[in-house]
Amino acid sequence: MSGAGKTTALQVLEDLGWEAIDNFPLRLLASLVDAEAERQAPIAIGFDSRTRGFAPADIIEQCEGLADQSDVELTHLFIDCSDGELERRYNETRRPHPMARERPVAGGIKAERELLEPLRNWAEILIDTSELATNQLQQVMRERFGKSRDREMTVTISSFGFARGLPPLADLLFDMRFLDNPHWVPELRELTGLDAAVAHHIERDPGFAPAFSQISRTLLELLPRYGAQDRGYLNIAFGCTGGRHRSVYSAERAAQVLREAGFSPTVVHRNLGNRPADPLERS
Template structure:
């Protein structure tokens, strides 16, 4: 039993992940992360209906994760292993069995801390219930090909490990990235994670033939690129994003919004956002670009500002 670097892709098969383990070891956390990264998840599904579920016609055929434990109806380890062997032999299913384990002392601490009742400790100490469950689950633990011991893992650690194993081949593909432009004259974007102020660049607004154009027009872009500060600043911002974005993804942050601002939100910020989107796409990301003030009429405050 081992922890692979990542779940191997099976483009011609439906990915089926079975998740079980000791109560309190992190099954709910694992299933929540799997749902976040695109898996369809079902918890405590009746085992006797599992074969019917995974073999019924399904146009989507997306990856499916099913959680079960000692509380699940029909939970008989021998019967479950026989069913798993049957499913593993099907040519249209790529089956993986994940077992979440944890030391008894840590499980006892977690149950005492949360004041939850252990499912097999009715009328007896928690440690006795944990021991009984471990004995019951031992055949499944031996049969599972992937095991994660969560004894020393925080919730965030477990989330990161699940993402490493079962996220899409490109971890960045699971990150929803938005690049936006805006005008400071009309207020800051309220939900941006990173904001870059591009007002240090020469303003095309004060070039009469460029004023009515936008950062999406080539003459405006050429004007901005002629500013001696643009190339170096752009490269530094790009490199910073390439450093940070994979780390956001690794920490399980599903959405990142990067905003570029200028005075009116029509020239410098628009051009920079568009150019940055091109650079990040070349690096394997898939950003969405939004321009908050592209269609806005120049404000009096902008008319008075000479930059």
Template sequence: MSAPGTRHRILLVTGMSGAGKSTALQVLEDMGWEAIDNFPLRLLPSLVETGSDTHGPVAIGFDSRTRGFVPAEVIAQAEALAAREDVELSTLFIDCSAAELERRYNETRRPHPMARERPVAGGIKAERELLEPLRSWAQVLIDTSTFGGNQLQQVVREQFASEEARPMTVTVSSFGFSRGMPPLADLLFDMRFIDNPHWVPELRELTGLDAPVAAHIEADPSFAPAFARISETLLELLPRYAAQDRSYLNIAFGCTGGRHRSVYSAEAAAEVLRKAGFSPTVIHRNLGDRPADPIERS
């Protein structure tokens, strides 16, 4: 049972086949919703009763293929549920023009669920007539007829984002080029233009976490202006990545061995991001490796 005072946030998602319901549910799931497709609507009350206040909002997808699908009964069940004090229920209908739906089905060559032995256009017409009560009843209507690319994703995020939506996970790492490139870097900065502390005997055994190495790097006249531009780039790009609903972003700083310049730069960049409101995780891949002259070529 749910804790007293808990309100279950439920979003019912339906619409024309091929209009983008599956995409909408996927975006909601990425935003932290529990997404369930083709859920038997008669079980909605049971879902609420067995819910927990530790669960996030729930998005339930259904359409003409869902068992027991009768629009009038769906509306009646939903309205009865919405009348409860412990439920916050909203509805979304994904629509699309018949011409665009027909084009999509012809392009993918998938059968329309209501076409059976008739042409795609006939199935679309029959489904539209069946779903019209739900379309008129829905609180939010999104028409994807002219949408391209990820426009539907953006609209869903704008409509249903909440304070509980997952923030983008940012990782800042350091690595050595001589020990292999990182496989998952989205943004990579090569710091080998800075004078290499490895060739300073008293700095060789130290790392970019040590103050003498930091002072050596900062003393290089090329570091400050270059790092300022890197910081500006990160502060400009990260909000844009977040707006595209990126779940993860990996930022990598490389130097030759991965122990001095890249480590210091990664730590400095992470601090810039923290001051801007991000919470980066910092990983130093080669920090524990032994210094070696053959590796430190530059």
């Protein structure tokens, strides 16, 4: 989608050593791939509704034809964004939407979404930038395309609060709101899942041990299978209501389990810095 972050994505790929080409004439796509066949660097070709000769059906047909060649490997990435966020971005920058013409920005976004729907459904990878800042999109691109397939899968474990929105990129998500909420214990409210007192409170919950044991077995079963499918990345998210207690502790424990199994996960606590707020803590 125009305004979703294609330019940023191409810039990151260029920094990673790809040859990035934007809005390349589609009728020349096969010739470009054939001409670059001997090059070692991969090619990133970006296109949107402004590209000359743009027609989703033709793009899909050309790419599927290229994919049949034994010396060509294709990955299809669609960068999406919610209509409301796209409209906000265009209104903020005062840039004209390429398909708005004489109509409001919302009309151009709607028309473009309908046009691109076949490409969105066809793409192997979808990145939704509705809640991603530019630097976050850059990080996502580096995680997904920065390592070659003969390297270890990048595993990220994150904690978050449901009251503050779902994470946009979770592959596996575990809801820990069935556990007793430390927020309602006055002496634990200002603490987090990194503190021993909160950890002890969560571990005393009779539902924690059996559930976490099952989660651990699931992760240890699935991660090798994801790796066998040439996944370069995997995002695992643990959620609770506010994102400060149960999810944080669970994410840290899961990271410990995976490290003991030989993985090297990165841990990110999205809402750890948020202040506790009673109106958000319903469960």
